[in-house]
Amino acid sequence: MSETVNVKSSKHSAEFDIVISGAGVVGCLTAIALATHTSFRILLLEAFDSTAKKPNNEAEARFDARVVALAGQSLNILADLGLNIEEIAHQAIEQIHVSDRGHIGQVKLNAKEHNIEALGKVVAIEALGEHLLEKVKRLGVSVQYRCPVNIEQATQSQSEVTLQLSDSTQVATKLLIVSDGGHSKTASLVGMHSQAYSYKQAAIITNIKTQLPHKNIAYERFTSQGPIAFLPMNAANGNGKLDQHSMSVVWCMHEEYAQEKRSLNEPAFLQELLGLFGHKLGKFEACSARFSYPLSLVKTNSFTAHRALCVGNAAQSLHPIAGQGFNLGVRDVAGLIDVLKYADDPGDFNVTLQYKKDRQADKDATILATETLVKVFSNQYAPLVLARNIGLLALNGLALPKQRLANFAMGTRKRHA
Secondary structure (H helix, E strand, O other): OOEEEOOOOOOOEEEEEEEEEOOOHHHHHHHHHHHHHOOOOEEEEOOOOOOOEOOOOOEOOOOOOOEEEEEHHHHHHHHHOOOOOOOOOOEEEOEEEEEEOOOOOEEEEEHHHHOOOOOEEEEEHHHHHHHHHHHHHOOHHHEEEEEOOOEEEEEEOOOOEEEEEOOOOEEEEEEEEEOOOOOOHHHHHOOOOEEEEEEEEEEEEEEEEEOOOOOOEEEEEEOOOOEEEEEEEEEEOOOOOEEEEEEEEEEEEEHHHHHHHHHOOHHHHHHHHHHHHOOOOOOEEEEOOOEEEEEEEEEEOOOEEOOEEEOHHHOEEOOOHHHOHHHHHHHHHHHHHHHHOOOOOOOOHHHHHHHHHHHHHHHHHHHHHHHHHHHHHHOOOHHHHHHHHHHHHHHHHOHHHHHHHHHHHOOOOOOOO
């Protein structure tokens, strides 16, 4: 059954200024930003059936199980859009420790050294997604929301894109924004085709309970198989208070080992993870359910087309190393608002061209930096290992390069207003 908010189902063509395909976190954020900063008529479409049930009669998860580190600039962008997410992103990252397992090279970033309260904040994707979706549903007539429905065909003409939907309705829009993730079928319908480059790695994600408090420190530890990221979380204890003994873990490894590691019993899994990470947090006492997914770089041949563009993972899906993927998507939304808030026709060629010009450099630089980190820290060639550890030690002692690294971690990029 289709869930419809502020829209009447019709077999005839409905006119909108903007249609957004995909009501995930970035799609919802895009809808809220457009409703806040423009007067365009917006339709938000989502293929996921929020009423679907698993075989055990539990509701399917609307958003995935991962957490993300929201960089400082991302938090500023959300604040500019009027989104106060303190209630769901109350865990600050005050320090970041980067190290190379088995070697002396390391870098430590501290928010106090840069005269700020935090380098970023940690939030669960599910909590953020549900928070944003509820805001979408409360927007009233400015954003119409329809779910579940797919775009089956798209026909581009000079002045609009006509969309044939899976509920047998037809919609015409001046601009189609694709935000339904990597390998988007919708993007391919309008000529934006994606390519995937496998890292031959997989990531296991879980939450663990640590013996010692995390003290608001995030860790990125490089191993011979891939990076391991530990993000601090504040979980409620039995007394209803928050403690500092929970960490969200992303453990990257060669893909052939992922199923084996994920299937280990809990004590064996925690012991192997502890052996790679070390004892900075004491013993690992427990872990939550474990999930895994393959790692690859997925990007479109072009993230704009005639009266269409991609944002977030629909344009590029990155390796989780350095946690840049979602923050890049937030900057996509900010860049989109920068060009659309002055536009009369949101799908005009000059508008999409300006969006492409404004976003290209940031995308290229972030993809290149992510790719470089993966290649440099996955290679065990002895001279390269020595060189990268010398580089880490030098970086930790030099103010300007360290500031640049902090800016990268905080997502600080130039915006075109």
